[in-house]
Amino acid sequence: MKTLKYIFALLFLSATFVSCSGDDENTPVAVNPVEGLNMIYEIPATDHTVQIYSEKQNLEVGYNEISIRIKDMANDKYVSNAAPTWMPMMHMETMEHSAPHSMLTNSEESTVYKGHIVFQMASNDTEYWEVVFNYSLNGQQKEEALRVSVSQPADGLKKTQVFMGSDDTRYILAYVNPKDPKVAVNDLQAVLYKMESMMSFPIVENYRITVDPRMPGMGNHSSPNNVDLTYTSATKMYDGKLSLTMTGYWKINLKLINTNGEILKGEDVNEGNPESSLYFELEF
Structure with missing residues (x-):
C-alpha cells in the first residue's frame, strides 16, 4: 500500500511539473518595442x-x-x-x-x-x-x-549635401543606409528633398542618382556591381547598391539627374576629374 502511495505521489508531482512547464512555455514574453534605442x-x-x-x-x-x-x-x-x-x-x-x-x-x-x-x-x-x-x-x-x-557627425564624414541645382532649385540629399557597411554589395539608401520655401521641403520623386564609389588613397579605384539610386514610392526613399571591395576610406561620387535626363549636380570621375562635387563619405 505504501508503495502505491509513493507511486501516486510521484505521478502527481510529475503532472504538476509538466503543467507548470507548459504554462511557462505558453506565457507570452513581453517585448520592448523600443529595445536597442x-x-x-x-x-x-x-x-x-x-x-x-x-x-x-x-x-x-x-x-x-x-x-x-x-x-x-x-x-x-x-x-x-x-x-x-x-x-x-x-x-x-x-x-x-x-x-x-x-x-x-x-x-x-x-x-x-x-x-x-x-x-x-x-x-x-x-x-x-x-x-x-x-x-x-x-x-x-x-x-x-x-x-x-x-x-556635426562625430566621424566628420559628409553624409548630407545641401546644394543649388542647375535648375536654380535648392536640394537636400542625405545618406540613410548602410549604417554598418561591409566588404560586400551593400543596400544603399538616401532621401532627397527640395526647398520650396523656408517652411516647405517636399520629397523629390523619380529622379536618378548615379553611384561611383572610389578609394582616393588607393589610386582612386572604383568597384563593380554598383546600382544607381532610384525612387521607391513605398518607402519614399532612393534605393540602390553600393559595392565595397575593401575596408578603408571611400568617397561615393554622385550625380543627380532629373526626369528629363538633365544633370542637376555632379560630374563624371575620370583621369582629369578625380571626384564629383556631389558625394557621400564612408570609412569602415
Whole structure:
C-alpha cells in the first residue's frame, strides 16, 4: 500500500511539473518595442510624458530616424491613438526655417510613432533647433515644444549635401543606409528633398542618382556591381547598391539627374576629374 502511495505521489508531482512547464512555455514574453534605442529626451507634462528615442546618442546634422511614445500617467499606459504631428524649426539670429521631415506613423507598433528629420545645420549657443509636437490625448489637443541639440557627425564624414541645382532649385540629399557597411554589395539608401520655401521641403520623386564609389588613397579605384539610386514610392526613399571591395576610406561620387535626363549636380570621375562635387563619405 505504501508503495502505491509513493507511486501516486510521484505521478502527481510529475503532472504538476509538466503543467507548470507548459504554462511557462505558453506565457507570452513581453517585448520592448523600443529595445536597442536610446531615450534622448523626455518632455514631462501634468498628466503625461512624451519620450523621444533614437538609435544615436544625440541628434546630428543629416538623417535622423526618431521614435516617440506618449505615456498617459493616469493609467500608466502608452497611447496608441495620439495621431501626432511635428515641425522642426531652426531659430537663427536673423531668420527661422524648418527642415525636411517625414510624417509620424505607428504602422509597426501601435504605441511607437516613427519618422525622420534631416537637419541641415548644427545648433550653437545663439542658434538652436526646436521641435514642436502636436497630438491628441483623451480627446484633447496638446502641444509641446522641445529645444534639441544638433551636432556635426562625430566621424566628420559628409553624409548630407545641401546644394543649388542647375535648375536654380535648392536640394537636400542625405545618406540613410548602410549604417554598418561591409566588404560586400551593400543596400544603399538616401532621401532627397527640395526647398520650396523656408517652411516647405517636399520629397523629390523619380529622379536618378548615379553611384561611383572610389578609394582616393588607393589610386582612386572604383568597384563593380554598383546600382544607381532610384525612387521607391513605398518607402519614399532612393534605393540602390553600393559595392565595397575593401575596408578603408571611400568617397561615393554622385550625380543627380532629373526626369528629363538633365544633370542637376555632379560630374563624371575620370583621369582629369578625380571626384564629383556631389558625394557621400564612408570609412569602415
